Amino acid sequence: MPALVVRIPGMLAEIGDGRREIPVEAATVRAAIEALLEVLPQLKVHLLDESGDLRRHVSCFHNGRIVTGKERWQAPTAEGDVVTVLQAVSGGASGRPVVHSPPALWESGLGGIAAPGNLGRPCR
Amino acid sequence: MTTVALGTVKGAFFLRGSGAGWEVDGPVLKGWRVTTFGTTDTGDHLMATSSSWFGTAIHRSRDLHRWEQIVDGPAWPEGSDRALKNIWTITRVGEALYAGVDDAGLFRSDDHGASWYPVEGFNEHPTRPGWTPGAGGLAAHRLVADPGNPRRMWLGVSAVGVFRTEDGGETWRLGDAGVDKTAPDDRYPEIGYCVHDLVADPEEPATLWRQDHQGVYRTEDGGDQWERIEAGLPSRFGFCIARDPRSGALFVVPQESDEHRMPLEGRFRVYRSTDRGDSWHVSGEGHPSALMYAGVLRDAIAADGEGGIYLGTTAGTVHLSTDSGDHWITLPHVLPRILSVRVMAP
Numbered sequence: 001m002p003a004l005v006v007r008i009p010g011m012l013a014e015i016g017d018g019r020r021e022i023p024v025e026a027a028t029v030r031a032a033i034e035a036l037l038e039v040l041p042q043l044k045v046h047l048l049d050e051s052g053d054l055r056r057h058v059s060c061f062h063n064g065r066i067v068t069g070k071e072r073w074q075a076p077t078a079e080g081d082v083v084t085v086l087q088a089v090s091g092g093a094s095g096r097p098v099v100h101s102p103p104a105l106w107e108s109g110l111g112g113i114a115a116p117g118n119l120g121r122p123c124r
Numbered sequence: 125m126t127t128v129a130l131g132t133v134k135g136a137f138f139l140r141g142s143g144a145g146w147e148v149d150g151p152v153l154k155g156w157r158v159t160t161f162g163t164t165d166t167g168d169h170l171m172a173t174s175s176s177w178f179g180t181a182i183h184r185s186r187d188l189h190r191w192e193q194i195v196d197g198p199a200w201p202e203g204s205d206r207a208l209k210n211i212w213t214i215t216r217v218g219e220a221l222y223a224g225v226d227d228a229g230l231f232r233s234d235d236h237g238a239s240w241y242p243v244e245g246f247n248e249h250p251t252r253p254g255w256t257p258g259a260g261g262l263a264a265h266r267l268v269a270d271p272g273n274p275r276r277m278w279l280g281v282s283a284v285g286v287f288r289t290e291d292g293g294e295t296w297r298l299g300d301a302g303v304d305k306t307a308p309d310d311r312y313p314e315i316g317y318c319v320h321d322l323v324a325d326p327e328e329p330a331t332l333w334r335q336d337h338q339g340v341y342r343t344e345d346g347g348d349q350w351e352r353i354e355a356g357l358p359s360r361f362g363f364c365i366a367r368d369p370r371s372g373a374l375f376v377v378p379q380e381s382d383e384h385r386m387p388l389e390g391r392f393r394v395y396r397s398t399d400r401g402d403s404w405h406v407s408g409e410g411h412p413s414a415l416m417y418a419g420v421l422r423d424a425i426a427a428d429g430e431g432g433i434y435l436g437t438t439a440g441t442v443h444l445s446t447d448s449g450d451h452w453i454t455l456p457h458v459l460p461r462i463l464s465v466r467v468m469a470p
Binding site: 010011012014015041042044045046047048049050051052055057058087088 | 153154155156175176177178179180181183193194195197199200201202203204205206207208
């Protein structure tokens with residue numbers, strides 16, 4: 001089973017155990033999120049909505065690339081991969097997607113902001 | 125030393141002090157919207173949070189410093205077409221806890237908040253298909269219990285009305301006669317009343333006061349009939365109503381209208397009634413002298429039972445009186461928009 005890291009924003013780390021990087025072992029992106037929720041079950045209500053899917057304004061990235069659609073949700077992971085959970089943000093004058101580099105944002109300490117184009121298209 | 129919790133849109137702050145000396149610390153759970161507070165029968169403190177991105181939860185603390193999220197908090201079942209957007213009230217009734225939420229629902233805990241289950245008699249009420257959210261959502265936001273009979277409770281729901289149960293929550297019926305409707309719907313004639321806040325007199329549990337979208341009302345028969353009590357108020361509209369247990373005085377903070385929702389001519393004033401709502405007057409001295417276009421939301425006023433009245437505003441300012449509203453002071457701090465104020469340790 002590949003060993004990888006799930007990164008979470010500061011707001012979730014605060015109600016977790018303080019860590020923003022949680023090492024897990026998982027064979028797919030979805031399994032990585034499920035493994036995260038086994039370590040920190042209090043995050044389930046914050047990541048998943050009543051449908052059992054990721055919340056509409058929560059986005060998920062796999063090695064810096066947004067995860068959309070069932071296919072990529074089930075994408076296999078490899079040793080050392082990074083799955084990043086971020087809060088999405090909507091709006092913008094043009095309404096056009098602006099793609100940020102999630103790792104860069106995450107490392108900025110801002111907790112991460114995902115692009116408008118991500119809205120409504122999280123890992124499903 | 126009194127400790128007052130202040131729930132803001134960006135975390136919780138704690139006001140500690142007495143007399144004229146007050147300090148504020150925080151934020152706790154920075155970035156989270158803190159919608160209300162509660163206390164268990166075992167003395168644990170509870171705090172409800174939500175966010176625009178993430179979900180809603182209740183956190184528990186023994187000491188107001190270290191907080192731990194309750195994993196099995198109130199939740200609609202997976203697959204539900206309802207969403208849990210905010211928890212607007214946590215009320216202790218005897219050993220039980222109730223959480224009122226948006227989308228409108230009521231949840232109960234019998235294990236000091238560790239787990240919660242839905243109060244089906246309310247959540248599946250026959251009028252539910254007609255419930256429609258107002259500007260602030262579809263919120264079950266205020267639960268009041270008869271201290272002598274905990275099976276008798278009243279529950280306020282925005283844009284729907286005031287529900288009453290006589291059997292501990294098994295069945296609920298609406299009681300809004302005498303109140304003007306805000307959202308009339310011919311298909312559901314018993315709903316459409318937009319209650320903003322409720323407060324009761326524990327000595328006379330059939331007497332309740334109500335700040336409604338349409339005005340300020342009182343009932344003396346448990347909600348069968350309501351009457352307007354607005355003599356002396358500059359306007360009918362507002363969000364909060366509170367009662368000082370020491371003096372019995374009532375407090376409201378009127379706003380210009382439902383259209384404008386700010387103090388009349390920028391004069392922020394708390395109004396007080398010392399005759400059970402028959403008449404109202406500006407509450408004592410010490411209101412801000414400068415223009416202040418801020419309001420006080422439903423849960424953002426609290427009394428400590430010893431004459432202390434504490435309120436927080438939509439502008440993030442904190443105002444308090446330690447003598448039942450005769451004199452007010454404004455603290456120098458400016459916090460994020462304040463949603464909730466609760467005395468945690470008088």
